[in-house]
Amino acid sequence: MWWKAFPRCTVQGPVEPVPYAHFATHGAVPQKCRRCYFMLEGECTRAIDQVAGYLALDHGPCPVPGSGAPVRILATATQAGGYVPGKCLGCEHLDATLAVCNYQRSRWGDWSRTLDWGDWEPDVPNLGVIRDRYVSPDLVRAVCEERRNDALKIFLATNDGAGFAEALKAYQELRLRWESRREA
Known part of the structure; x- marks a missing residue:
């Protein structure tokens, strides 16, 4: 990936x-x-x-x-x-x-x-994964743009069996990574 x-x-x-x-x-x-x-x-x-x-x-x-x-x-x-x-x-x-x-x-x-991605570059930063859950580019985009509700919906839709509490915690962790990256 x-x-x-x-x-x-x-x-x-x-x-x-x-x-x-x-x-x-x-x-x-x-x-x-x-x-x-x-x-x-x-x-x-x-x-x-x-x-x-x-x-x-x-x-x-x-x-x-x-x-x-x-x-x-x-x-x-x-x-x-x-x-x-x-x-x-x-x-x-x-x-x-x-x-x-x-x-x-x-x-x-x-x-x-x-995998060889050639000249392609992602249009969102790589914020990693959360406990082996799928972190899509759309999720990262929503996190970076502080669209919490959209991020929660995306996380739940792309991770079977995930609950609201897990989605909220994932959002918070990704948000912290994004903030620390911006401060660096």
Whole structure:
């Protein structure tokens, strides 16, 4: 999903796979990440305060041609739903979790490639996720614009089983992240 890739990595360097292991995981990470200050346990901390979590490592561009603009995917029994780059829709390498690309899986092992968003940039800031609940761009937009009622409706409509109290708490957490980002 897009919230694992933005803000983009600005560290320059080669992205060829280099061996990496952490506890029971094995595989490779991009060479530029191996000794990067932001890498922690195979994930990236480059915007940890902003997104309240880890971001994916930067594996470089995907060789599959097409648009990086997001396309909405509806939830199914095997997929969480959300957005993927247009070029990933129907691609044989898209993992069922919709979070990673299986292209060159044998080279990367447990640190799969992230989805390639190309030149597309989100028009809302990445405020991360809330306890594994779906945070849509529309929800982020409503939070940033202080449209609390709209944000609550969006959260409830996009997260099955969520209650009003959970939606209100999510709104408050996202609002705090947005305010702290604006102050920085």
